[in-house]
Amino acid sequence: MDEVLELPDIQGTVLRGRPNPYFGVYLVFRIEDPSDAATLIERLIPHLTSAADWEHPAEEAWINIVFSHEGLRVLGLDPAILGAFPRELQQGMAARSALLGDVGRSAPDHWVMPHALKGFHLALHVMAASPELRDQKVALGEAEVAQSKGVTLLYRLEVGMPPTKREHFGFVDGLTRPYIQGQGGEPLPGQTVSAPGEFVLGYRNAKGERAEGPGPEEFWRNGTYVSLRMLYQDVALFRKFLHDHADDSYAQELLAAQMMGRWRSGCPLHKSPTEDRPELAIDPMQNNNFSYYDSDPEGHITPLGSHIRRANPRDGLKDSIADPKLHLLLRRGSAYGPVLPEGVMEDDGIDRGLVLAVINAYPARQFEFVQSQWINDGDFISQGERTDPIIGRRDRADDFLVYQPRRKRICGLAEFTLTRGGEHLFLPGLGGLRWLVGHLRSRLGS
Ligand code: HEM
Known part of the structure; x- marks a missing residue:
């Protein structure tokens, strides 16, 4: 029997396709003060959007949060947990550039989006169906950030559907995605059916094993990893x-x-x-x-x-x-x-x-x-x-x-x-974020 995904605990971007047209932004932050940053994360949690009702969402805008491994280290996550992350997270994408073919003019020295070792510690990602909805969500995030000395905005990148409704080489994009067992509904003809653990931690993967993350289950359940590329x-x-x-x-x-x-x-x-x-x-x-x-x-x-x-x-x-x-x-x-x-x-x-x-x-x-x-x-x-x-x-x-x-x-x-x-990032579930805040507080003694 299919496992059912715990949608209200999964961050929205995992299941929600972008609206058409779409208006989004990536806000990349460096953590300056771990204690303040933990408070900020706690305040942001209520604003974050889950994957509940992802097919027919009440609100055509969402905001999600991701962390680099370096960001979690700077925050003060237990070293034993940091050491249990997949190697690619621990090393970061820049260190793996030769493997990924990021050589010559694509080498990390030429990157304009900072990677983890250049201060990409956490990022907020907003996606919306209109510029107004995007700006409202960004304003929510910025209002919380403005109250905190814990993080500094390092890089901002606006994204949006070109007026041509195609990606820049002129192709319609975003047509293909795997059907994740447990997401609800039925696969479309020809759509590849995938085990949920290929995309969300805590569920059975394509090898029939349970996909697990680093540290206690409360931290990684319903989380996943994002491999981000700016091309x-x-x-x-x-x-x-x-x-x-x-x-x-x-x-x-x-x-x-x-x-x-x-x-x-x-x-x-x-x-x-x-x-x-x-x-x-x-x-x-x-x-x-x-x-x-x-x-x-x-x-x-x-x-x-x-x-x-x-x-x-x-x-x-x-x-x-x-x-x-x-x-x-x-x-x-x-x-x-x-x-x-x-x-x-x-x-x-x-x-x-x-x-x-x-x-x-x-x-x-x-x-x-x-x-x-x-x-x-x-x-x-x-x-x-x-x-x-x-x-x-x-x-x-x-x-x-x-x-x-x-x-x-x-x-x-x-x-x-x-x-x-480019960077490999951790996208926790909402329960995982709450666990993280509690864990940081107890380590920081605050
Ligand atoms: C500027 C860079 C890229 C452009 C313009 C681009 C464009 C496209 C377009 C137009 C499609 C067909 C529409 C669709 O099936 O949704 C597609 C499919 C796809 N692309 Fe890319 N892509 C880019 C980079 C990448 C990268 C870096 C990867 C992964 C390493 C990737 C993986 C895929 C996959 C998995 C598919 C679906 C293939 C299928 O299931 O039939 N793309 N891409």
């Missing part, structure tokens, strides 16, 4: 690449679709290999109802190297030892920065891109595995050192194989994205 998108370079490698606008759109695995409308290439059919993109009964093993084993329709086939090979690796159920990601992506006007192929020097919050209970075998083995390597699909044509590192290979209208090796892939920040 710059070089839109002019992407457009120029398509322009230089395709003869006309149809060929450009086909090439873009082959790089992504979906037409820019979101229509799966698998469902419509030669023309965009936007009506398929908006039909939830169809837009994820496809798999690769029987109908396209060699990637002649959806290239093996395309972004969505790498990031989630679905049943395509059935004959290999890899088990995609162990590497599922729950994504919360949001765009930042202004849109580059349509048709412009010269960079305007303005920062724009995507903030991707990956929710996962096992960051090493979920986000980090996908990033290092599937996005930034090609061995698993017998493609040597080839990487993701859209977001892959470029110090290894710069070519990509397509089969339509004929087999062709497309060379000259460029650095279309660059990493601008």
